[in-house]
Amino acid sequence: MHSVLVVTAVDAERDAVRGAVQGAVRSALPGAADGGPHVIAGGVGPAAAAASTATALARAGRPYDLVVSAGIGGGFRPDVPLVVAERIIAADLGAQTPDGFVPVTGLGFGTDVHVPRPELVRAVARTTGAVPGDVLTVSTVTGTAERAAELRARHPRAAAEAMEGFGVAEAAAAHGTPVLELRAVSNPVGPRDRAAWRIPEALTALGDAFRALVQTGVPPWAEDLSTAPSASPTPPARTTPSSSTPGPTDGSRTRPRSM
Numbered sequence: 731m732h733s734v735l736v737v738t739a740v741d742a743e744r745d746a747v748r749g750a751v752q753g754a755v756r757s758a759l760p761g762a763a764d765g766g767p768h769v770i771a772g773g774v775g776p777a778a779a780a781a782s783t784a785t786a787l788a789r790a791g792r793p794y795d796l797v798v799s800a801g802i803g804g805g806f807r808p809d810v811p812l813v814v815a816e817r818i819i820a821a822d823l824g825a826q827t828p829d830g831f832v833p834v835t836g837l838g839f840g841t842d843v844h845v846p847r848p849e850l851v852r853a854v855a856r857t858t859g860a861v862p863g864d865v866l867t868v869s870t871v872t873g874t875a876e877r878a879a880e881l882r883a884r885h886p887r888a889a890a891e892a893m894e895g896f897g898v899a900e901a902a903a904a905h906g907t908p909v910l911e912l913r914a915v916s917n918p919v920g921p922r923d924r925a926a927w928r929i930p931e932a933l934t935a936l937g938d939a940f941r942a943l944v945q946t947g948v949p950p951w952a953e954d955l956s957t958a959p960s961a962s963p964t965p966p967a968r969t970t971p972s973s974s975t976p977g978p979t980d981g982s983r984t985r986p987r988s989m
């Protein structure tokens with residue numbers, strides 16, 4: 731039975747997750763022909779991610795209990811190879827002004843942050859060793875030290891950046907489904923050096939994380955969340971002024987079951 735949807739950007743990420751969870755499900759349930767999460771490659775960027783996630787959620791025979799945006803990403807902290815998002819932030823959704831960047835919420839529209847359920851984030855961190863932190867969604871991969879510094883200044887809790895999390899979270903929120911984002915760091919955020927991206931290592935780390943989630947009985951989904959508060963949790967304290975107004979992403983609809 732599938733109750734978790736995992737959305738990656740590209741086929742290589744999908745295959746890394748799929749291979750890991752299929753092996754784990756088979757060893758947990760010998761003879762099982764089916765089981766574990768559905769894993770799809772939804773395309774690169776927030777728009778493709780939102781469209782593919784929304785389509786998958788709408789077409790599902792029964793509602794998913796959890797959506798996970800997963801893949802490789804750029805890291806803001808050299809000591810952190812795996813990140814689980816405490817907040818999923820649309821870092822370039824807004825307007826440039828002479829006084830600097832104004833997020834979309836500052837313009838009076840929408841939201842620029844989704845806050846996954848803290849108990850799910852903690853459980854994933856416990857199970858996989860992922861470090862909780864903000865994950866920025868960008869439409870343009872950061873490629874200069876200046877841009878990296880600007881993002882760090884605006885988002886001091888940023889641990890990673892990628893290109894899909896916010897799109898996946900918007901689709902999940904529209905369906906009232908809880909969301910998580912898990913990123914294995916393939917490269918530092920900063921001056922572009924594509925040759926230095928450690929993609930195979932990051933894909934292995936991504937697969938290891940999902941294997942751990944499935945093998946350990948996937949603690950976050952096993953918890954009874956039916957009694958969890960339905961309001962969006964309070965985001966972590968900020969150390970600098972920030973735009974981000976949490977969106978309704980706790981997805982209080984249903985209780986996540988096994989992955």
Ligand SMILES: O=C(O)c1cccc(C(=O)CC[C@H]2O[C@@H](n3cnc4c(=O)[nH]cnc43)[C@H](O)[C@@H]2O)c1
Pocket residue numbers: 739740742743773774775801802803804805868870871872891892893894916917918919929
């Ligand atoms: O070339 C390959 O073999 C290959 C295998 C797996 C993934 C890729 C990608 O290029 C994935 C693109 C995907 O990765 C995220 N990403 C990774 N690093 C960054 C970054 O520094 N800033 C933003 N996004 C990053 C992103 O989500 C892309 O969709 C290639």
